[in-house]
Amino acid sequence: MTESPRPSEGRSGGAQPAADLARIVVFAAFTAVLGTFPGIYLAGAAVPIVLQNTGPLLAGSLLGARRGAASVLLLLVLVALGLPLLSGGRGGIAPFFGPSGGFLVGWIASALVVGLIVSAARRPTLAVLLPANLAGIAVDYLFGVPFMAQAIGDLRAAGVASLGYLPGDLAKIVLVSLVAAAVHRAFPNSLPRRKAAAKA
Amino acid sequence: MSSPLGLYQPGDSPLHRTPAGWKFLGLIAFATVIVVFDEPVPLALGGVAVLVGFVTARIGPGRVFRMMRLLLVLLAAVFALQWWLIGPESATVVCLRLLVAISAANLFTLTTRIGDLVSAIERGLSPTRGLGVRPELLGLLVGLTVQAVGALSTIAEQTRQAQRARNATRSVSAFAVPFLVRTLRHADELGEALAARGVGDTAPEEPERSEHAPPERGDD
Known part of the structure; x- marks a missing residue:
């Protein structure tokens, strides 16, 4: 709805709004499907490591800032409407009211930041993707931790609770960057073409 | 689901x-x-x-x-x-x-x-229509995305079977890379289908010059 293709913004998306729309829709679905993969219980932790939060990072890495963020926004809208698209079959408004609601909203900024960094580089190599995804995760925490602190009324507790996710998230940064670099090699046209490249 | x-x-x-x-x-x-x-x-x-x-x-x-x-x-x-x-x-x-x-x-x-x-x-x-928002797209997007979830679940299963058939390693990236490539291809197909039906064509801008070159259809 809000992502009506704008012809401004430096012609980032190529000349076809339908292709943009399709990428946005399919990547929203991709992140939803990631949520159906079973989580990994590491070292008896109560909360499993799930792959779903790699979706926004991959969206930013592969689609660029505008389309990546739009796809995450679309997914979250569908979740809020009541589709059980979050990991563990969660959905509805409740996940946004919960202590980790900020991490969900932060996904949008996450995809945006990753996409901006990746598109600014000349080529999406591993050396670009690693810091981009690190920044993406950092931005997500920037949204998630203060929100959780607000919800549970204590910043220290929020910090401690979020710390448990950090090792898994750091591993995911490496995984996502390796995967995104390989996908860029196999499918070079996924990022919006930059002007210089378009003229060539 | x-x-x-x-x-x-x-x-x-x-x-x-x-x-x-x-x-x-x-x-x-x-x-x-x-x-x-x-x-x-x-x-x-x-x-x-x-x-x-x-x-x-x-x-x-x-x-x-x-x-x-x-x-x-x-x-x-x-x-x-x-x-x-x-x-x-x-x-x-x-x-x-x-x-x-x-x-x-x-x-x-x-x-x-x-x-x-x-x-x-x-x-x-x-009321926000004047600002360039098109709320009537929401229903379409919901339907399209639900369909895409179904399609991608099938693609994930196919990728998994192909991986097993090739006796490939069970590492995450050995699955994720082909799955993502197929996902992007699916998006291209959907984009073509939508364009053929005139979905998403808001402003008739410059008539298409050579757009996205079709991706090489190499096998993953």
Whole structure:
């Protein structure tokens, strides 16, 4: 709805709004499907490591800032409407009211930041993707931790609770960057073409 | 998982029959009140109100438990942490508040049809049409995405089988790379199908010059 293709913004998306729309829709679905993969219980932790939060990072890495963020926004809208698209079959408004609601909203900024960094580089190599995804995760925490602190009324507790996710998230940064670099090699046209490249 | 009904639980209670827009405003108002109170008694009263809602909407405890399972684990952790850092009373208030607000949100989702919510949003957003927002796209996007979830689940399964057939390593990236390449290809196909039906063509801009060159159809 809000992502009506704008012809401004430096012609980032190529000349076809339908292709943009399709990428946005399919990547929203991709992140939803990631949520159906079973989580990994590491070292008896109560909360499993799930792959779903790699979706926004991959969206930013592969689609660029505008389309990546739009796809995450679309997914979250569908979740809020009541589709059980979050990991563990969660959905509805409740996940946004919960202590980790900020991490969900932060996904949008996450995809945006990753996409901006990746598109600014000349080529999406591993050396670009690693810091981009690190920044993406950092931005997500920037949204998630203060929100959780607000919800549970204590910043220290929020910090401690979020710390448990950090090792898994750091591993995911490496995984996502390796995967995104390989996908860029196999499918070079996924990022919006930059002007210089378009003229060539 | 992606049934067209989503988490909606069909029924005929007053909650089910309340128009989606008003119900949403009611939920926001309720949640705001809950956030303001920080004593156990009013919070517990709010909890009773939500409980009454669940009973009148005839939603069984099993259904509710399945929706809240992960949250309950998280709340238990928060409770323990709060008790340790601050004290039992604050832990009770914080967790009770979260539990009540989240249950109310779940009650809303369980009693509201997605289609009704979509129409309510489209109607609510229609004044923004002048700003270039096209609310009528929302319904289309919902349908397209639900379809894409189905298509990608199939593609994931096919990728997994291909991986097994090749005796490939069971590493995550050996699965993720081909899955993503097929996902992007699926997006290209969908884009062509949408363009053929004129979806997304808002402003007739410069007639297409050579657009995205079709990706090499190399095998993954």
